[in-house]
Amino acid sequence: MFFSNGQEFKETCGYEINGVWYPRVTKIVEIKSKPALYKFYAEVKGDGENIIKLSADEGTRIHEAAEKILTGKSIDIDSSIRPAMEAFRQFIEEQAIEVRPEHIEQRITHPEHRYSGTTDALATINGKFGVLDFKTSQSIYRDYNLQTAAYMEAWLKRIPTLETRWIMRIDQTKICFSCGAKLRPKGGREKIRPARDMNNRAFPLCNNHEWSELQGEIELQEFPEWKKDFEAFLGAKRLWEWEYEYWLERVGYLVPTL
Numbered sequence: 474m475f476f477s478n479g480q481e482f483k484e485t486c487g488y489e490i491n492g493v494w495y496p497r498v499t500k501i502v503e504i505k506s507k508p509a510l511y512k513f514y515a516e517v518k519g520d521g522e523n524i525i526k527l528s529a530d531e532g533t534r535i536h537e538a539a540e541k542i543l544t545g546k547s548i549d550i551d552s553s554i555r556p557a558m559e560a561f562r563q564f565i566e567e568q569a570i571e572v573r574p575e576h577i578e579q580r581i582t583h584p585e586h587r588y589s590g591t592t593d594a595l596a597t598i599n600g601k602f603g604v605l606d607f608k609t610s611q612s613i614y615r616d617y618n619l620q621t622a623a624y625m626e627a628w629l630k631r632i633p634t635l636e637t638r639w640i641m642r643i644d645q646t647k648i649c650f651s652c653g654a655k656l657r658p659k660g661g662r663e664k665i666r667p668a669r670d671m672n673n674r675a676f677p678l679c680n681n682h683e684w685s686e687l688q689g690e691i692e693l694q695e696f697p698e699w700k701k702d703f704e705a706f707l708g709a710k711r712l713w714e715w716e717y718e719y720w721l722e723r724v725g726y727l728v729p730t731l
């Protein structure tokens with residue numbers, strides 16, 4: 474990434490809290506290479522940036538709607554994300570997921586390790602209290618564990634009773650009535666994936682899909698062990714600090730010596 478001055482670097486890569494600047498968790502984890510992303514760019518032949526932007530906008534709309542649903546605010550849900558949000562509302566009710574309004578979209582800081590981030594929510598699920606992060610991707614990727622481990626460690630400074638963390642994937646797809654394939658409209662393109670059997674073998678696609686209406690899809694996964702992920706996050710942070718040494722020196726950031 475390129476920056477024209479220190480101010481731009483600070484605004485893009487961090488938050489200033491009470492006069493102290495902290496690098497942002499989501500920027501730090503970007504330092505890790507994502508091989509799947511190269512495959513994606515090759516597949517979409519030059520449309521990558523546009524698809525990513527549109528998907529990000531959709532992700533933002535879903536996050537905002539989820540936060541409003543959790544706080545019990547009545548909202549007008551954009552028709553483009555309605556199936557996903559109806560599924561979300563139903564899931565929250567059925568699983569009796571509890572979230573306090575003051576635990577939604579909170580900025581959190583780790584003063585010793587010097588980073589900051591914004592968590593989607595702290596929630597109580599099945600009697601456990603933890604960090605809940607929303608994703609709108611097509612699956613739950615292992616990389617997310619770096620981000621949520623950083624949130625866990627920062628929150629534990631303030632709330633020592635925090636026990637665990639979850640990723641909740643909020644999505645919407647159409648299903649083919651004849652071959653079971655899934656169609657996922659995202660970022661202005663439609664991706665079709667075959668149904669799979671118990672051994673993860675793909676069923677053949679039919680020649681003439683008959684698609685259902687868009688259906689919401691919610692997936693919740695708990696990741697109770699975060700210590701190793703946190704070590705990996707700190708490793709990523711060291712690498713990030715090395716990569717941006719030039720700018721970090723200019724903005725007066727001191728690399729923590731813990």
Ligand SMILES: [Zn+2]
Pocket residue numbers: 649650651652653654678679680681682683
């Ligand atoms: Zn089909």
